[in-house]
Amino acid sequence: MKKTVLITLGIILCSFYSIAQSMIISAKPAAKSAEQYRKAEWDIDLRADFRNPYLQEEVLLDMELVTPSGKKLSLPCYYESGQGGGISRWKARFAPQETGKYRYSFSLKQNGRPAFATKENTFSARATKDKGILHAHDSWSFRFDNGELFRGVGENICWESRANDDSRFFKALHEQPKYNYEYMLRSLASHGGNYFRTWICSWNLPLDWKTGINNHRYHDSQEYFHPEAIQKMDRMVNLSDSLGLYIMLTLGAGTHDARQGRYAVSSREFFTDEKAKAQYRNRLRFIVARWGYSPAIGAWEFFNEIDNVQFRDRNNPISAASIAQWHTEMSQYLKSIDPYEHLVTTSISHRDLEGLNSIPDIDFNQKHIYKNNRALPTTIVKYSEEFGKPYVIGEYGYEYDWQKDFNQFADSMDSDFKRGMWYGLFVPTPVLPLSWWWEFFDDRGTDAYIARVRTVLDDMTRAGKGAFAHASAVSSAKETEVYAVKCGNSTYVYVYNPTTSAVSANVSIVSPGTQAPQWRTYDCESGRFGTLKGSRSAENAVAGIQLAPNTDMVLILDK
Known part of the structure; x- marks a missing residue:
């Protein structure tokens, strides 16, 4: 009995000693002052034991803020460099949404328990003419922090050119190096676009992948989050912000493959396994900490076509209930760690999942429609009325089969591209339907037509001061x-x-x-x-x- 007590006491003392050694050494702002809606950064040096700094179960650093109006915020911070057991460098990125004097401190947790907290400090944020973050408003529009209303017009630009494309007729076009964010986003902005959708996946912004990346822009890496993907995300977000573009960032499942250094589960288990959920929450935390400050983040989208994930095994589909429950939990968690309250969504291809359209923390619902352009307006109206939420068509097109030669019916492709935006402009949706096949329409010059629709959208906005x-x-x-x-x-x-x-x-x-x-x-x-x-x-x-x-x-x- 005495041995048991001594052993237990020894474990407690060792644990206390480890936590007692954890400390925040310094927390320095990158600039003396901050500006409303713009990124302010802090460099934080700390000492803590960890094997993986991206796992909040091991180590967690938050910036605790009190806004000028008295609102309490908790901002996730992210790891930059250094080793566990020694001094490591972390960063906080914060964009003030209020003007005036903020109070703040930093708190460190180890193994889920408080380990260190800094004394309270202050900074002031001065006003700018920027608009801020997009939020829900009504079925017709979103609303910026400054109250200005917004309707999105643009297209899908879901990835940069791949190293090896599998299109039968457009392989050479799709593999052209010019199809990078620097070219495509500038082109979209020059045509009057203000909104686009893009993916995190194994061949684009491969945040979670170490190897097997079908893109010459990235090299194999043993890091938990791919450093070149992080750098590319930084550049893409900064470029979007400079161009006045807003991103629907499709997060996807990431990877749950042991070969990529992840906890391995099946697609079915991904939605129910608690360790898999914890892994995904850590992924969300890093994404919010690194890029949540940016007004260019127009929405976090969990999945592209979740119903296709559900039916990968057609004879044994994943239950809709488990997928809806996962979205309920993850949207609630995402809202809890995102102090800016960015919009949250997910998408289906064509099959509704019971309960998915009614999740409280999903701000707008969406589906994809191909080969049925004239269904766009009726679908939008039907779903927005039925579920009392904005509805968006995240993809549309005359044809979805990438093994067909679109040049044989190019005029129909063009007509469909044009009509989809006009339909969206005249029905209650905050983002006009987003076309697919961005390389094809760029090559034909069809995407310049976006400017035609934007002209009328701007005229409407002026006439109604953003109200429709x-x-x-x-x-x-x-x-x-x-x-x-x-x-x-x-x-x-x-x-x-x-x-x-x-x-x-x-x-x-x-x-x-x-x-x-x-x-x-x-x-x-x-x-x-x-x-x-x-x-x-x-x-x-x-x-x-x-x-x-x-x-x-x-x-x-x-x-």
């Missing part, structure tokens, strides 16, 4: 498609002739009003505003609109 509301319009030509939106005192009507014949139509807006109307037009192909010619206008109505086959226009009624 549903309006009704009808056409005398039944074959035409008509959508209407009210922005302030102006009503915008999109009219599309999907047929192979010319159409003459009378268009009327179902809207009260007695003031004399002023009609404008917008030519969707030329990108020019104009006045009505060869047609007659009256209160809320236009007669004699002429539309050539497969053409469209926007009518604008200003009052």
